Amino acid sequence: MIRLAPLPASLPATVPFTGPETLERRLGQPFRARLGANENGFGPSPRAIAAMQAAVADVWQYADPTSHDLIHALSAHLGIPATHITVGEGVDTLLGNLVRLMIAPGDAVVTSDGAYPTFNYHVTGFGGVLHKVPYRDDHEDPQALLARAHDTGARLIYLANPDNPMGSWLDGRVIRAMLDDLPPGCLLLLDEAYSEFAPADALPQIAADDPRVIRMRTFSKAYGMAGARVGYAFGHLDLIAAFDRVRNHFGMNRISQIGALAALQDQDWLAHIRDQVAIARQRIARIGAQNGLTALPSATNFVALDTGRDGDYARALVAALEGQGVFVRMPGVAPLNRCIRISCGPAAELDILADALPRALATL
Amino acid sequence: MIRLAPLPASLPATVPFTGPETLERRLGQPFRARLGANENGFGPSPRAIAAMQAAVADVWQYADPTSHDLIHALSAHLGIPATHITVGEGVDTLLGNLVRLMIAPGDAVVTSDGAYPTFNYHVTGFGGVLHKVPYRDDHEDPQALLARAHDTGARLIYLANPDNPMGSWLDGRVIRAMLDDLPPGCLLLLDEAYSEFAPADALPQIAADDPRVIRMRTFSKAYGMAGARVGYAFGHLDLIAAFDRVRNHFGMNRISQIGALAALQDQDWLAHIRDQVAIARQRIARIGAQNGLTALPSATNFVALDTGRDGDYARALVAALEGQGVFVRMPGVAPLNRCIRISCGPAAELDILADALPRALATL
Numbered sequence: 001m002i003r004l005a006p007l008p009a010s011l012p013a014t015v016p017f018t019g020p021e022t023l024e025r026r027l028g029q030p031f032r033a034r035l036g037a038n039e040n041g042f043g044p045s046p047r048a049i050a051a052m053q054a055a056v057a058d059v060w061q062y063a064d065p066t067s068h069d070l071i072h073a074l075s076a077h078l079g080i081p082a083t084h085i086t087v088g089e090g091v092d093t094l095l096g097n098l099v100r101l102m103i104a105p106g107d108a109v110v111t112s113d114g115a116y117p118t119f120n121y122h123v124t125g126f127g128g129v130l131h132k133v134p135y136r137d138d139h140e141d142p143q144a145l146l147a148r149a150h151d152t153g154a155r156l157i158y159l160a161n162p163d164n165p166m167g168s169w170l171d172g173r174v175i176r177a178m179l180d181d182l183p184p185g186c187l188l189l190l191d192e193a194y195s196e197f198a199p200a201d202a203l204p205q206i207a208a209d210d211p212r213v214i215r216m217r218t219f220s221k222a223y224g225m226a227g228a229r230v231g232y233a234f235g236h237l238d239l240i241a242a243f244d245r246v247r248n249h250f251g252m253n254r255i256s257q258i259g260a261l262a263a264l265q266d267q268d269w270l271a272h273i274r275d276q277v278a279i280a281r282q283r284i285a286r287i288g289a290q291n292g293l294t295a296l297p298s299a300t301n302f303v304a305l306d307t308g309r310d311g312d313y314a315r316a317l318v319a320a321l322e323g324q325g326v327f328v329r330m331p332g333v334a335p336l337n338r339c340i341r342i343s344c345g346p347a348a349e350l351d352i353l354a355d356a357l358p359r360a361l362a363t364l
Numbered sequence: 365m366i367r368l369a370p371l372p373a374s375l376p377a378t379v380p381f382t383g384p385e386t387l388e389r390r391l392g393q394p395f396r397a398r399l400g401a402n403e404n405g406f407g408p409s410p411r412a413i414a415a416m417q418a419a420v421a422d423v424w425q426y427a428d429p430t431s432h433d434l435i436h437a438l439s440a441h442l443g444i445p446a447t448h449i450t451v452g453e454g455v456d457t458l459l460g461n462l463v464r465l466m467i468a469p470g471d472a473v474v475t476s477d478g479a480y481p482t483f484n485y486h487v488t489g490f491g492g493v494l495h496k497v498p499y500r501d502d503h504e505d506p507q508a509l510l511a512r513a514h515d516t517g518a519r520l521i522y523l524a525n526p527d528n529p530m531g532s533w534l535d536g537r538v539i540r541a542m543l544d545d546l547p548p549g550c551l552l553l554l555d556e557a558y559s560e561f562a563p564a565d566a567l568p569q570i571a572a573d574d575p576r577v578i579r580m581r582t583f584s585k586a587y588g589m590a591g592a593r594v595g596y597a598f599g600h601l602d603l604i605a606a607f608d609r610v611r612n613h614f615g616m617n618r619i620s621q622i623g624a625l626a627a628l629q630d631q632d633w634l635a636h637i638r639d640q641v642a643i644a645r646q647r648i649a650r651i652g653a654q655n656g657l658t659a660l661p662s663a664t665n666f667v668a669l670d671t672g673r674d675g676d677y678a679r680a681l682v683a684a685l686e687g688q689g690v691f692v693r694m695p696g697v698a699p700l701n702r703c704i705r706i707s708c709g710p711a712a713e714l715d716i717l718a719d720a721l722p723r724a725l726a727t728l
Contacts, residue, residue: 001575002602003549005468005519011609019614021428034425043424052423052619056416059591059623060407061398062584064385089453089593092612104369118614125610155369185367211365220426227423227618229453238366245375246489248456250383250482253617254591255416259423 007105007127016117020327032325033345033352038164038302040224041345042276044259045269048225051262055255063254070261074232077264080208084234086243089251091193091218091231094243096122098214098233099156101242102187103128108152112140114165114333116191119158128156135336138296138304139168146181153183160191162198165331165341167298172204179212187239188213193231194300196222196270197277202299211236219256221301222273223263228256277301280344287354291361296339304331304339311337313364320363324356371469371491380481384691396689397709397716402528402666404588405709406640408623409633412589415626419619427618434625438596441628444572448598450607453615455557455582455595458607460486462578462597463520465606466551467492472516476504478529478697480555483522492520499700502660502668503532510545517547524555526562529695529705531662536568543576551603552577557595558664560586560634561641566663575600583620585665586637587627592620641665644708651718655725660703668695668703675701677728684724690717 003009020037024030034041043049067087075082088094095118103109105127111119113132123130131152133144145157159178162169178188192215195203206213214235220226230252234240263269284303285295293305307314314330314337321328321340330340342353367373384401388394398405407413431451439446452458459482467473469491475483477496487494495516497508509521523542526533542552556579559567570577578599584590594616598604627633648667649659657669671678678694678701685692685704694704706717 002600002606004465004606005471007468008465008606008609013605013608015429015608015613017429017613019426019429021432022430025432037426039426040424043421049420049423052420053417056413056420056619056623057407059413059416060404060588062383062401062403062590065379065381065383066386068385068389089612089615092614096612101368101372104371107369224424226426229615229617236366241377242366242368242372244377244379245372248453248460249379249381250456251453251593253593253620255420255619256617259420 011125014121016121023322023327027322029325031327033349033356034327035343035345035349035353036327036329037226038221038300038343039226040221040273040301041349042224042273044224045263045266047266047269048259048263052255052259055258059254061254062250063252063257065249065252067252067257070257073261073264078234080234083237084208084240085232086240086247087230087232087252088247089253090220090229091191091216092118094216094231094233095119096125097243097246098189099123099126099128100246102156108154109156109158110145110149110152110154111158112145114331114336115140115158115160116164117332135166138166138336139163139170142170142174142178146178149186150183154186156187156189157182158189158191160193161202162194162299164194164300166304166336167296167300167302169198169202169299172202176204176206179206179210182212190215192216193218193221197274197301198299208234209236211239214239219260219263222270223260224273225256225259225263228259229253230256230260277344280350283347283350284342284344284353287350287357291357301344302341304341306339309338310334314338314340316364317360320360321356323363324360326353326356375489378485380485387686387691391686393689395691397713397720398691399707399709399713399717400691400693401590402585402664402707403590404585404637404665405713406588406637408588409627409630411630411633412623412627416619416623419622423618425618426614427616427621429613429616431616431621434621437625437628442598444598447601448572448604449596450604450611451594451596451616452611453617454584454593455555455580456482457615458580458595458597459483460489461607461610462553463487463490463492464610466520472518473520473522474509474513474516474518475522476509478695478700479504479522479524480528481696499530502530502700503527503534506534506538506542510542513550514547518550520551520553521546522553522555524557525566526558526663528558528664530668530700531660531664531666533562533566533663536566540568540570543570543574546576554579556580557582557585561638561665562663572598573600575603578603583624583627586634587624588637589620589623589627592623593617594620594624641708644714647711647714648706648708648717651714651721655721666705666707668705670703673702674698678702678704680728681724684727685720687727688720688724690720
């Protein structure tokens with residue numbers, strides 16, 4: 001009875017992730033610890049909280065559609081001209097708009113098998129053809145990505161550094177070198193959502209006007225504002241300008257725009273968060289070790305714990321943890337899915353994890 | 365150097381509207397009265413403000429991607445099943461997603477010449493071909509819209525009721541009757557952003573499972589939350605479900621989701637807003653009359669003031685008002701553009717308008 005256009009008619013009604021609220025409704029009770037979505041339970045800067053609370057009464061106004069103040073603050077922060085930066089409603093929206101700008105139906109896109117499902121959702125959604133290469137030793141594999149891009153004439157390569165869901169990272173020089181080996185007309189999409197947690201040498205030095213790459217970052221992770229939906233992308237002037245052809249110009253939330261600016265201006269809080277996250281990573285590793293699970297090295301705000309078993313086992317463990325009131329997630333494909341993925345959070349939440357994990361394991 | 369996909373490569377770098385902040389930066393000073401964007405200066409419900417302020421500290425959490433609680437509250441409010449409702453980041457986002465679902469490149473879409481530019485932006489953005497019919501006596505013209513849809517084999521007709529930018533409205537029975545005359549496979553998109561200000565008989569009675577229409581409403585206008593970006597659409601189950609194929613599942617702002625729920629639950633505040641807006645409409649009409657401008661009847665939170673001259677004159681008046689510190693807008697095409705459009709606001713803002721309007725007119 002409803003006739004959709006051919007492309008959307010061909011799409012599955014998939015959901016990239018099930019939210020914890022849906023799981024809570026299924027379980028009939030709220031989670032005691034929310035450690036599954038790589039949210040940052042340490043929260044945003046108190047200055048950002050105050051700025052957002054003060055902004056609420058003026059929410060009758062639309063946000064500045066140019067995000068002028070935030071983009072200029074990011075320009076100063078990154079040391080690149082404002083014209084090389086665009087702001088969007090979270091990285092997910094920026095990913096969708098980039099795919100829309102770059103990919104015509106049938107175009108090839110290369111990513112890693114097990115990497116960010118929401119990127120894949122957008123590629124499929126705009127008719128792109130996904131080609132996936134395996135991780136190598138729990139790292140995304142630059143040589144395999146490049147080789148597959150050459151084989152398929154890909155228009156876009158997705159690479160997250162640091163990586164989600166494994167927490168691994170590449171040396172920035174390796175990524176910088178990838179640019180010289182890209183097929184003609186192929187863009188490297190560098191998802192740097194976790195960049196604030198990475199060692200300095202993991203972030204490549206790339207000129208602001210390099211047309212071969214676009215980089216995306218977010219206020220959802222280190223800045224603790226996932227629910228505010230603020231991300232940004234930076235790259236070549238012409239590519240950044242092209243977002244204005246498709247983006248939702250009045251799509252930014254006014255409270256979030258103001259909050260992100262305040263968060264960016266509180267780099268002391270960011271340093272505090274980095275310290276807290278490092279402590280939490282060590283604690284998660286210890287909790288894992290006490291229960292026979294091995295923590296993988298992480299440059300993010302989460303830790304992949306290797307069960308030493310397979311995906312079925314890890315899946316059962318995730319479900320058992322849910323039954324204990326602890327929300328975690330796991331990678332989607334083998335061999336990554338031998339792990340469960342636990343987000344860093346405050347000590348009280350990790351206390352609950354420490355209590356729940358042996359109980360969950362005992363049920364398997 | 366940057367090679368976009370063919371469709372976006374063909375798009376102009378247009379901006380549907382210039383925001384007041386950009387104008388303020390050009391003018392070198394802030395506006396004294398912000399009456400141009402049909403924002404609601406009376407603001408959101410105090411209960412919504414309190415709920416949003418309380419939600420700020422938890423903004424480290426993503427919003428529920430299913431908007432479960434808000435959709436179920438809307439279900440009760442509208443008296444239709446929750447499965448017939450989808451929530452999005454403002455009506456603009458819902459419009460974009462609907463166009464994406466319905467329109468393949470080359471498909472015909474019918475709207476009124478001078479109606480909502482952001483809808484046109486989305487149609488062009490997805491390769492649709494716009495066909496525009498004139499307003500009739502400052503109203504959108506159902507017969508002309510239907511006739512053009514038949515002539516062009518349109519897949520979609522856009523109709524705003526009440527109308528923006530003229531403030532006019534149609535009888536709900538007229539809209540209901542349009543459904544029986546739609547071409548096969550053509551959907552009526554009913555933009556009801558201003559529905560809460562409309563007389564009851566302007567809103568058509570349409571069954572929740574009617575596959576010929578989709579209706580969109582917002583928290584941006586009567587609920588005073590433009591900067592929060594919350595809109596909703598309701599229609600046939602299958603069409604609503606299709607949004608899950610393309611929407612940004614984690615795109616909702618958590619603070620906004622909570623605020624919209626609180627706003628919906630404060631219908632007393634909505635009634636108060638309706639009263640205040642009615643008072644402001646009368647005041648704007650009086651200010652206009654005192655200056656030789658004629659108010660058109662309005663079922664919205666804005667008033668079109670007829671200058672009795674042409675678009676050049678009205679454009680000069682809008683610029684002169686900006687020079688006096690008053691932000692207003694005007695329709696984009698003749699003959700509608702003989703008018704300027706003034707949003708309702710608190711008495712203090714209308715005092716500034718009353719002071720500025722004769723000064724602005726004196727400069728022409």
